[in-house]
Each structure stands twice: as structure tokens, then as C-alpha cells.
Amino acid sequence: MIALNEKWLELADVKDELAVRDWFMGTSGNLAIKVTDEPLEFLVTASGKDKKKRTDEDFLLVDENGQPTIEKFLTPSAETLLHCAIYRKTQAGCSLHVHTVANNVISELYGDAGKIDFQGQELIKAFGLWEEDAVLTIPIIANHADIPTLTREFEATISADKGAVLIRNHGITVWGKNSFEAKKLLEACEFLFQYQLALQLQLK
Numbered sequence: 001m002i003a004l005n006e007k008w009l010e011l012a013d014v015k016d017e018l019a020v021r022d023w024f025m026g027t028s029g030n031l032a033i034k035v036t037d038e039p040l041e042f043l044v045t046a047s048g049k050d051k052k053k054r055t056d057e058d059f060l061l062v063d064e065n066g067q068p069t070i071e072k073f074l075t076p077s078a079e080t081l082l083h084c085a086i087y088r089k090t091q092a093g094c095s096l097h098v099h100t101v102a103n104n105v106i107s108e109l110y111g112d113a114g115k116i117d118f119q120g121q122e123l124i125k126a127f128g129l130w131e132e133d134a135v136l137t138i139p140i141i142a143n144h145a146d147i148p149t150l151t152r153e154f155e156a157t158i159s160a161d162k163g164a165v166l167i168r169n170h171g172i173t174v175w176g177k178n179s180f181e182a183k184k185l186l187e188a189c190e191f192l193f194q195y196q197l198a199l200q201l202q203l204k
Contacts, residue, residue, distance in 0.1 A: 004043075007035050008059060011043055014096070014179050015051055015058065018186075023098040024051035029171065030077035031059075032086075033179060034093045040064040044083055047075040064088065081147055082173055085155040092161050092175040094182040099171035102193040109200075111140050111168040118192050126188035127162065138189065143170040164189050 011033040015024075023029060029051065032044040043059040044066075045051065051058070060071040064087070066080035079097055086095045110116040117137050118124050124136040139157040144150040150167070157165050162176040164185055172189055176182035 004035055004061065007033050007043055010179050011059060011094075012054055014094075014183055015045070016054065017183065018096070018098060019052045023100055025099065027051065029096075029098040030079055030083075031097070032080070032083035032095045034087055035061065040087055041069060042083065042087060044080050045077045046071075047077050078147060079150075079173075081151040082154050085151055086158060086173075086175045089155065089158045090161045090175065091177065092182075093177050094179040095173060095175035096182050096186050097171055097173040098186065100190060100193075102190060102197060103166060103172045104169055105197060106193045107140050107166040107168045107170070107172075111142075113140070115139050116166070116196070118196075121192060121195070123188040123191050126184050127164075136192075138164050138166055138172075140166040140168055143168045 011031055015031055027048055027050060030045045032042050034042045041061055041063055044062055046057055046060050049058055057074060060074040060076060061069045062076050062080060063069050064084060066076055066084045068074065068076060083095050086092050106116060115137050117135050119135045124134060127136055129136055141153045141157065154165060162181060162185060164172060164174040166172050174182055174185040174189060176185050
């Protein structure tokens with residue numbers, strides 16, 4: 001129970017920080033943090049909640065299939081299966097999904113290519129890419145309305161314990177070993193997206 005309470009507060013702090021950035025427009029977005037490995041259980045945001053407020057019903061505990069284990073009266077976020085895929089395939093401890101104007105526009109501009117690459121940018125070091133010629137590649141997948149279909153395509157892109165994936169005209173999902181790393185990766189991605197959009201305006 002102590003671990004559950006600690007993880008709850010940790011995820012609530014992340015939610016508060018991202019809410020200040022206005023990254024939860026219209027109750028969008030969802031967050032998750034692993035509580036136990038065996039059995040796999042994690043906290044995930046409850047569907048339809050105002051994430052700018054902190055309440056006792058912000059999160060619920062779910063199992064490896066995204067099913068509630070305790071709070072049966074709450075509904076897990078619609079994209080809980082994406083978080084399930086991350087925790088099944090990696091050692092990640094936290095995963096974050098937000099919708100911003102920048103990540104939606106980038107996903108549309110580069111969606112046909114199925115990815116966006118960043119090279120020579122300082123912020124790619126957040127992903128552990130320190131070599132001078134290193135390239136950060138962020139996959140872009142289709143925004144399938146059917147969540148199991150979306151999850152299968154999303155899961156196919158997962159290849160490391162930390163990473164990021166854009167869903168076209170939907171949002172970004174990032175994951176890392178803990179909440180600090182996941183938030184760092186999210187901030188780095190959003191900086192890179194805003195930089196790319198600003199650069200394109202200057203080049204026109």
C-alpha cells in the first residue's frame with residue numbers, strides 16, 4: 001500500500017506540472033506509472049477527468065490487460081492499452097501521452113513519411129544520443145479509431161526501454177525508466193517540435 005501511495009503522489013506531481021503547461025486541453029491526454037512487476041499493475045488516469053485539478057479519483061490501478069483491480073466505478077483512459085504494451089515489452093516505469101498543437105502539426109506534416117528525424121540538436125541528448133552524427137527518429141503511426149488496432153501498430157514501434165511515438169493528428173506517447181525520465185523525454189520532444197515549426201516559418 002505504501003508503494004501504491006508513493007506512486008500515486010509521484011504521478012499526481014507529474015500531472016500538475018504538465019497541466020501548468022496547458023497540455024491537457026479538453027480532458028485529453030493520459031498518464032501511467034508502474035506499481036508492481038509481478039503481477040504487472042500500474043496506475044493510469046481515469047477517463048474524462050479535469051487534469052488541472054487534483055482529486056482522489058484522478059487515477060486507478062489496472063492489471064496487465066488494462067482492467068481495474070480496485071476502483072471498479074472508475075473507467076481507465078481510452079488509451080490504457082498503449083501503456084499496457086509499453087510495460088509488457090520494456091522495463092519502463094512511467095509513460096505519458098499528451099496532445100499539443102505542436103505535436104499534432106508535426107505528425108501531419110511528416111505523417112506520410114512515417115517518421116521525423118532530428119540531427120544536430122542538443123535536446124536529442126535526452127534520449128542518450130551523444131554522438132556528433134546521432135539521429136533521433138520518432139515514428140509516426142496512423143490514428144486508428146479502433147484501440148486494439150492502434151495498440152498493435154503502436155506496439156510494433158517499441159524497441160527500447162525509453163522512447164517516443166507520434167500518433168498522427170492525435171498526440172505523442174513517451175516512456176522512460178521513471179517519471180523523471182519520461183517527463184524529460186516529453187519536454188525534449190515538445191521543444192524539438194516547436195523548434196521545427198519555427199524553423200519552417202523562417203525558411204519560407
